[in-house]
Amino acid sequence: MMFNDHLPIYTQIMDIIKQRIVSGALREGEKLPSVRDLSTELKVNPNTIQRSYQELEREGFVFTQRGMGTFVTEDKEYIAKLKDYMATTLVKNFMIEMKALGFEVKQVIELINQQIKEEQ
Amino acid sequence: MDYIIEIKELSKQYFNKKALNNISINIEKGKIIGILGPNGSGKTTLIKIITGILRQSKGEIKIDGKTPGVYTKSIVSYLPDRNFLYPWMNIKDAIAFYKDFYKDFDEKKAYELLDFMKLNSKSKISSLSKGMTEKLNLALVLSRKAKVYVLDEPIAGVDPVARDQILNAIIENYNKDSTMIITTHLVRDMESIFEDIIFLKEGEVFLARNAEELREERKMQIDDLYKEIFG
Numbered sequence: 410m411m412f413n414d415h416l417p418i419y420t421q422i423m424d425i426i427k428q429r430i431v432s433g434a435l436r437e438g439e440k441l442p443s444v445r446d447l448s449t450e451l452k453v454n455p456n457t458i459q460r461s462y463q464e465l466e467r468e469g470f471v472f473t474q475r476g477m478g479t480f481v482t483e484d485k486e487y488i489a490k491l492k493d494y495m496a497t498t499l500v501k502n503f504m505i506e507m508k509a510l511g512f513e514v515k516q517v518i519e520l521i522n523q524q525i526k527e528e529q
Numbered sequence: 530m531d532y533i534i535e536i537k538e539l540s541k542q543y544f545n546k547k548a549l550n551n552i553s554i555n556i557e558k559g560k561i562i563g564i565l566g567p568n569g570s571g572k573t574t575l576i577k578i579i580t581g582i583l584r585q586s587k588g589e590i591k592i593d594g595k596t597p598g599v600y601t602k603s604i605v606s607y608l609p610d611r612n613f614l615y616p617w618m619n620i621k622d623a624i625a626f627y628k629d630f631y632k633d634f635d636e637k638k639a640y641e642l643l644d645f646m647k648l649n650s651k652s653k654i655s656s657l658s659k660g661m662t663e664k665l666n667l668a669l670v671l672s673r674k675a676k677v678y679v680l681d682e683p684i685a686g687v688d689p690v691a692r693d694q695i696l697n698a699i700i701e702n703y704n705k706d707s708t709m710i711i712t713t714h715l716v717r718d719m720e721s722i723f724e725d726i727i728f729l730k731e732g733e734v735f736l737a738r739n740a741e742e743l744r745e746e747r748k749m750q751i752d753d754l755y756k757e758i759f760g
């Protein structure tokens with residue numbers, strides 16, 4: 410896996426896991442891959458993966474069961490909140506960039522509608 | 530802090546050419562460390578001093594508290610940047626040869642690693658491709674129960690499949706009790722497995738830091754930083 414962002418790798422891995430959680434690829438209460446397994450899957454230092462898991466735990470998205478591994482939180486509401494937050498952030502950033510390109514809100518909505526039609 | 534390697538004001542001179550100039554670094558136990566720098570930056574000289582092949586001109590180096598010698602060689606497992614096996618051997622002979630040579634060699638583990646690397650123990654060394662040779666050499670080096678593994682350019686010139694197998698073998702065999710020191714100029718391919726990075730420039734330590742801290746601070750990946758420093 411190539412990491413191209415201007416961010417440390419552990420935050421990029423946190424984002425990958427958050428995505429898997431909100432998309433339902435990882436369900437509530439489900440076990441995360443072991444540090445070693447994710448480490449070989451992504452070709453990343455095990456200590457970096459460990460750090461991602463620790464930070465995700467600190468943020469409340471996963472919890473550790475001693476000797477059993479790391480699991481996705483069982484709090485559905487919390488996951489829904491994360492999903493909302495991630496979507497809002499995406500939309501916010503999108504609007505900032507569209508405004509920077511000189512688009513008016515009306516034009517942005519038109520463009521989105523056009524795109525939706527094309528995808529259908 | 531628990532240092533496995535302590536280097537103090539180390540210099541190496543070949544006649545009037547300075548290969549290493551007054552280097553001081555401490556390497557922590559249980560980490561994978563990348564030594565990065567272009568050709569001629571002193572990487573190989575430093576590695577040869579750590580592995581006890583060369584002696585420094587000035588300064589001090591301690592490995593597990595001892596100066597390089599019989600003891601340090603017994604705890605340092607070294608992958609040179611070229612094949613070190615005789616072409617007339619087959620893989621099985623190579624394993625027997627290694628077992629003879631090193632007390633800490635784990636034969637069972639060697640066969641497991643061969644399997645992992647998809648190598649056949651009956652193959653002749655002379656018939657192996659570059660990638661296969663590299664994988665075999667690495668399998669032998671990782672089969673020693675060493676405190677320090679020194680890998681010089683472990684993925685140079687191998688295809689992407691072999692590269693992934695090599696990276697996985699390194700990750701799978703890394704543990705908290707051992708330290709891995711790896712040199713490479715293929716920074717993009719390897720940077721994510723390093724915990725700490727040492728940049729060598731013209732025989733001096735240009736920068737030595739935790740990789741994630743560097744990414745956070747410089748807002749770039751190590752590969753881009755490498756290009757900025759040496760480009």
